[in-house]
Amino acid sequence: MVISSTNTDSAEHLNCTFASRYVRAAVPKFKMPETSIPKEAAYQVINDELMLDGNPRLNLASFVTTWMEPECDKLIMASVNKNYVDMDEYPVTTELQNRCVNMIAHLFNAPVGDDETAIGLGTVGSSEAIMLAGLAFKRKWQQRRKAQGKPYDKPNIVTGANVQVCWEKFARYFEVELKEVKLREEYYIMDPVQAVELVDENTICVAAILGSTLTGEFEDVKLLNELLTKKNEETGWETPIHVDAASGGFIAPFLYPELEWDFRLPLVKSINVSGHKYGLVYAGVGWVVWRTKDDLPEELIFHINYLGTDQPTFTLNFSKGSSQIIAQYYQFIRLGFEGYKHIMENCMESTRVLREGLEKMGRFKIVSKDVGVPLVAFSLKDSSKHTVFELSENLRRFGWIIPAYTMPPNAEKIAVLRVVVREDFSRNLAERLLSNIEEVLKEIDTLPSRLSTKAAHVTATINETQDGKFPKKSETETLEEVTRQWKRFVDGRRTGAC
Amino acid sequence: MVLSKTASESDVSIHSTFGSRYVRASLPRFQMPENSIPKEAAYQIINDELMLDGNPRLNLASFVTTWMEPECDKLIMAAINKNYVDMDEYPVTTELQAIRPAISGAVLDPIGKRFNRCVNMIAHLFNAPLGDSETAVGVGTVGSSEAIMLAGLAFKRNWQNKRKAEGKPYDKPNIVTGANVQVCWEKFARYFEVELKEVKLRDGYYVMDPQKAVEMVDENTICVAAILGSTLNGEFEDVKLLNDLLTEKNKQTGWDTPIHVDAASGGFIAPFLYPELEWDFRLPLVKSINVSGHKYGLVYAGIGWAIWRNKEDLPEELIFHINYLGADQPTFTLNFSKGSSQVIAQYYQLIRLGYEGYRNIMENCRENMIVLKEGLEKTGRFNIVSKDNGVPLVAFSLKDNSSHNEFEVSETLRRFGWIVPAYTMPPDAQHVTVLRVVIREDFSRTLAERLVIDIEKVLHELDTLPARVKAKIAAAADEDTNGNAAAETLAHKKSDVERQREITTFWRKYVSDKKKTNGVC
Numbered sequence A: 001m002v003i004s005s006t007n008t009d010s011a012e013h014l015n016c017t018f019a020s021r022y023v024r025a026a027v028p029k030f031k032m033p034e035t036s037i038p039k040e041a042a043y044q045v046i047n048d049e050l051m052l053d054g055n056p057r058l059n060l061a062s063f064v065t066t067w068m069e070p071e072c073d074k075l076i077m078a079s080v081n082k083n084y085v086d087m088d089e090y091p092v093t094t095e096l097q098n099r100c101v102n103m104i105a106h107l108f109n110a111p112v113g114d115d116e117t118a119i120g121l122g123t124v125g126s127s128e129a130i131m132l133a134g135l136a137f138k139r140k141w142q143q144r145r146k147a148q149g150k151p152y153d154k155p156n157i158v159t160g161a162n163v164q165v166c167w168e169k170f171a172r173y174f175e176v177e178l179k180e181v182k183l184r185e186e187y188y189i190m191d192p193v194q195a196v197e198l199v200d201e202n203t204i205c206v207a208a209i210l211g212s213t214l215t216g217e218f219e220d221v222k223l224l225n226e227l228l229t230k231k232n233e234e235t236g237w238e239t240p241i242h243v244d245a246a247s248g249g250f251i252a253p254f255l256y257p258e259l260e261w262d263f264r265l266p267l268v269k270s271i272n273v274s275g276h277k278y279g280l281v282y283a284g285v286g287w288v289v290w291r292t293k294d295d296l297p298e299e300l301i302f303h304i305n306y307l308g309t310d311q312p313t314f315t316l317n318f319s320k321g322s323s324q325i326i327a328q329y330y331q332f333i334r335l336g337f338e339g340y341k342h343i344m345e346n347c348m349e350s351t352r353v354l355r356e357g358l359e360k361m362g363r364f365k366i367v368s369k370d371v372g373v374p375l376v377a378f379s380l381k382d383s384s385k386h387t388v389f390e391l392s393e394n395l396r397r398f399g400w401i402i403p404a405y406t407m408p409p410n411a412e413k414i415a416v417l418r419v420v421v422r423e424d425f426s427r428n429l430a431e432r433l434l435s436n437i438e439e440v441l442k443e444i445d446t447l448p449s450r451l452s453t454k455a456a457h458v459t460a461t462i463n464e465t466q467d468g469k470f471p472k473k474s475e476t477e478t479l480e481e482v483t484r485q486w487k488r489f490v491d492g493r494r495t496g497a498c
Numbered sequence B: 001m002v003l004s005k006t007a008s009e010s011d012v013s014i015h016s017t018f019g020s021r022y023v024r025a026s027l028p029r030f031q032m033p034e035n036s037i038p039k040e041a042a043y044q045i046i047n048d049e050l051m052l053d054g055n056p057r058l059n060l061a062s063f064v065t066t067w068m069e070p071e072c073d074k075l076i077m078a079a080i081n082k083n084y085v086d087m088d089e090y091p092v093t094t095e096l097q098a099i100r101p102a103i104s105g106a107v108l109d110p111i112g113k114r115f116n117r118c119v120n121m122i123a124h125l126f127n128a129p130l131g132d133s134e135t136a137v138g139v140g141t142v143g144s145s146e147a148i149m150l151a152g153l154a155f156k157r158n159w160q161n162k163r164k165a166e167g168k169p170y171d172k173p174n175i176v177t178g179a180n181v182q183v184c185w186e187k188f189a190r191y192f193e194v195e196l197k198e199v200k201l202r203d204g205y206y207v208m209d210p211q212k213a214v215e216m217v218d219e220n221t222i223c224v225a226a227i228l229g230s231t232l233n234g235e236f237e238d239v240k241l242l243n244d245l246l247t248e249k250n251k252q253t254g255w256d257t258p259i260h261v262d263a264a265s266g267g268f269i270a271p272f273l274y275p276e277l278e279w280d281f282r283l284p285l286v287k288s289i290n291v292s293g294h295k296y297g298l299v300y301a302g303i304g305w306a307i308w309r310n311k312e313d314l315p316e317e318l319i320f321h322i323n324y325l326g327a328d329q330p331t332f333t334l335n336f337s338k339g340s341s342q343v344i345a346q347y348y349q350l351i352r353l354g355y356e357g358y359r360n361i362m363e364n365c366r367e368n369m370i371v372l373k374e375g376l377e378k379t380g381r382f383n384i385v386s387k388d389n390g391v392p393l394v395a396f397s398l399k400d401n402s403s404h405n406e407f408e409v410s411e412t413l414r415r416f417g418w419i420v421p422a423y424t425m426p427p428d429a430q431h432v433t434v435l436r437v438v439i440r441e442d443f444s445r446t447l448a449e450r451l452v453i454d455i456e457k458v459l460h461e462l463d464t465l466p467a468r469v470k471a472k473i474a475a476a477a478d479e480d481t482n483g484n485a486a487a488e489t490l491a492h493k494k495s496d497v498e499r500q501r502e503i504t505t506f507w508r509k510y511v512s513d514k515k516k517t518n519g520v521c
Helices: A039-050 A070-078 A091-107 A126-148 A165-173 A192-198 A221-235 A323-361 A388-396 A427-445 A474-493 B039-050 B070-078 B091-097 B117-125 B144-166 B183-191 B210-216 B239-253 B341-379 B406-415 B445-464 B471-479 B484-491 B495-514
Strands: A119-123 A156-160 A177-181 A203-209 A241-244 A268-274 A286-290 A302-305 A310-313 A364-366 A375-380 A404-406 A415-420 B137-141 B174-178 B195-199 B221-227 B259-262 B286-292 B304-308 B320-323 B328-331 B382-384 B393-398 B422-424 B433-438
Touching: A039 B070, A039 B091, A039 B341, A070 A323, A070 B039, A070 B070, A091 A119, A091 A286, A091 A323, A091 B039, A119 A126, A126 A165, A126 A203, A126 A241, A126 A268, A126 A286, A156 A165, A156 A192, A165 A177, A165 B320, A177 A192, A192 A203, A192 A221, A203 A221, A221 A241, A302 B183, A323 A364, A323 A375, A323 A427, A323 B039, A375 A388, A388 A404, A388 A415, A388 A427, B070 B341, B091 B117, B091 B341, B117 B137, B117 B304, B117 B341, B137 B144, B144 B183, B144 B221, B144 B259, B144 B286, B144 B304, B174 B183, B174 B210, B183 B195, B195 B210, B210 B221, B210 B239, B221 B239, B239 B259, B341 B382, B341 B393, B341 B445, B393 B406, B406 B422, B406 B433, B406 B445
Parallel strands: A156 A177, A156 A203, A203 A241, A241 A268, B174 B195, B174 B221, B221 B259, B259 B286
Antiparallel strands: A119 A286, A268 A286, A302 A310, A364 A375, A375 A415, A404 A415, B137 B304, B286 B304, B320 B328, B382 B393, B393 B433, B422 B433
């Protein structure tokens, strides 16, 4: 049955998107809309909202890759509809994963023969890789304790307090106790001596980080290996080491090849690395490699008959896209060893430029070291009047996203800004950032100081709350009012999007 | 210093890719190559190798989406360099999904209060008991595996807390499911040290029997998991009956055992095709549901959703508040960094299609499924094992598999380009082998009819071949391409077998020489 419509109701599809009714309606947020809309409208509506997201390439907070060559983008798009887990259907993609694992294992000096296949797999990121490695350690430790007839219900893991959150997740979700070596001022990584002291018979492994999230430093895995070997000889506990090389795994082999941190050290049983950090691939791929077959308990591997053939699987995720694996392989053969080396050298150069520029300003203390992940972490020499949090907010106006944060215990009074130098952060951008930082410093120098470091980064909310929030102190109240007045005055003079 | 070169050593960059030396070298497999190569060469080499992968759209084995509109592809490419976990840097992307279980906001958010759009939409689709502007409790994951592990973790922790409060032992948790569960439940059980109590299947009944399930529940059961859309034959389990029986048992025992619905496939089908079917939060014992965005959510591989009934069902202690890149963000996932593209694509689909769009697509899938099913029935050679109501797929077995079995049909179909898997049922129905065709959005009626024709051709061909001796030996021989030696050592014990093998090989060669098929496996 055809219902006739009057001419004034001209076909919706003739309207250009911005003339159509679709941009007049509020975009659905809670319930699925009843009716469909044309694909162009859907595209436009979403695309426009996403303009308000930060620009990924100016996101100096993240280690994760934000640029790849157009040829690689082509490969990625072509494989976006391949479900990686269908090994039987996509045998070449599966083989590419195996090749990547072999290459990474060799890069880390795994004791595999030239034509022998390494033990490892691709994951969605270092989080999954770490959980799998941790699971393997936990199971091996349990087996050993059972064989010795000892209790195995209280496993623990020793790490530094500077670990990335996924270790804490692993500990909490898999019911392993986390024994953290506390940091101290000027020493922001795990102290090997203290770590080895914390090791007891229930320790499933000691986790060292190559490229601490906070300052980019490499922990001294060699020293840890030596001290732990000695302790193992005394106690007979055989405690192994895991190296979390999420960032550092693709830096150390190219910039510091003589640094011993990988499988060259006998106690290192597994290593994880993020393909999407300095592996130079977009977000969504990580790798974990084990030393030998024995380090990965067979009982954790599932042999399934999923879509018709037997396939072994040991991952937390199942279905996922194939694009990143292919992109990783692309990078390996496209760049090769020399390509990666050049890129890392360039990153270090830009880092040096940035660091020297900051030092020249005389206002900053550089917290990161020269050797490590190419990043610069710096704190204000004098944070009595203004804090790094203010700096961070103000830099946002220029488009730069630079995070500020406090160190973990016991160095909580140190707050730093951190700039990560990725492949696509050229020297030009470094110099521009320096000049913007200088501008910002000049600006905030003219402003009165905010109340205290704590109150500083919640100033936005204080302006909205009632005065009744601080009824006890009238001094505070007055200061608050003054701040508000100034903010209004200053805001009125400037226009800028946060 | 300029080194002069002779003209023959022309600049590598002007060679066409296939004229360059890069296609002469063997591709590195074990070690990273020392030198770089031009990007065009790298692209071409990899692209060419990948041509030998199966065609995703002819992969009838998979539920996972293999086609999306070009507009969506544009959005996906544009978002590929956004790391989804950087909530502070990409607030809009986060808003499209975000986990915000009404935790008192320590979130420093320049745009203001956040709403989790996709999670809300899906929660409403599942009739979660929410007010109109109340935010739902849920999270986007990489797939249903992660979603199930998170849901399982929540149940385990809730149960442990309950037992601790009662002063009872909490070291032997178990979970009750059917033997037809997808492997990730077994993974969950093994990795998180929970015992898996499986309700066995039986001939003719390939899903979990609610009665048997409830019988298996004991005080250590953290939850009962029902599947909406069994992997094997697409059936929906009777969650309502399970809810009724379990409610009764809970009244008697006081154990409060909850239900989780694994709606990985069915979650985006039931609300559109069978809205009156009660399987979701309308049933009081259902505390969490997972669904795969990348199955009938119509998004490419890499996204799933876990939704909880309300805040209480997600223990606070499992949620981490981290100060990752400068702002506080709550997180409860196993993965951390991952791409944002799929979340954006899911949102695109939800608003682009809306309720009617999804319904239209599911109805088309169902229609095409009927066409395929009837075509197969008409050949008279198959038993249809799947039901009409359920996930749009057709699972079928040969009426007579004495001379040829389903595995052979599957292999032979491969020559035509179709990827149709064959597999045996789990215990206690291992003697039943089925072939399964999944109907996805992009499987049109034309393709369905063509598939029926090709299946008829395959049957015809197999009929002309002599029977293989045993399915096992046949499968082994076919799977190793160089395996003549292996097959022969097996056969050495029985000379009958050897003889028959020779005959088979001779016939096969004879027949394939007669027909010049140009199909690629």
